[in-house]
Amino acid sequence: MSSSDIIHTGGCFCKAVRYQVTGKPVTSAYCHCTLCQRLQGAAFISTLHFSASNFSWTHSEPHDAALDVFEVTSKPWKKRRRCKNCGCTVASYNSKSELWSVWGTQFDRDEDGKIKGWDTIKPTAHIFYETRLLDVQDDLGKWTGYESKSERIA
Numbered sequence: 203m204s205s206s207d208i209i210h211t212g213g214c215f216c217k218a219v220r221y222q223v224t225g226k227p228v229t230s231a232y233c234h235c236t237l238c239q240r241l242q243g244a245a246f247i248s249t250l251h252f253s254a255s256n257f258s259w260t261h262s263e264p265h266d267a268a269l270d271v272f273e274v275t276s277k278p279w280k281k282r283r284r285c286k287n288c289g290c291t292v293a294s295y296n297s298k299s300e301l302w303s304v305w306g307t308q309f310d311r312d313e314d315g316k317i318k319g320w321d322t323i324k325p326t327a328h329i330f331y332e333t334r335l336l337d338v339q340d341d342l343g344k345w346t347g348y349e350s351k352s353e354r355i356a
């Protein structure tokens with residue numbers, strides 16, 4: 203199996219919105235930035251970026267009928283999609299980088315509650331670590347910004 207054969211499926215809590223991504227993510231990291239913290243209501247999140255050609259909606263068409271689109275004023279180039287029914291934010295598209303963001307927590311799980319195929323996409327770093335709410339003791343690098351594009355601080 204080549205990496206382009208890897209398919210992960212996921213979606214919102216109520217399953218009205220569904221998507222799939224193929225291949226390896228461009229980025230997979232735990233993000234500790236204040237925007238992710240506030241938007242997602244979590245201390246940090248598992249964020250994955252995929253090229254536009256590797257992301258697609260799979261719920262019934264027209265896809266936009268199930269989705270609200272919103273943006274944060276400080277980052278208008280990022281269009282965020284949430285399910286109109288359950289309110290879950292499920293993906294965002296960055297028109298500068300031409301990448302889709304999705305979140306590791308929303309991929310489909312096996313009967314034990316584990317993300318299917320997690321080993322192929324799991325995070326490789328902690329990013330925007332300076333604004334963390336807690337210290338994380340693991341072997342992954344800790345960066346002030348994006349992995350390998352900022353200062354490594356641990």
Ligand SMILES: [Zn+2]
Pocket residue numbers: 214215216217218219285286287288289290
């Ligand atoms: Zn939903």
Ligand SMILES: [Zn+2]
Pocket residue numbers: 233234235236237238239330
């Ligand atoms: Zn973030």
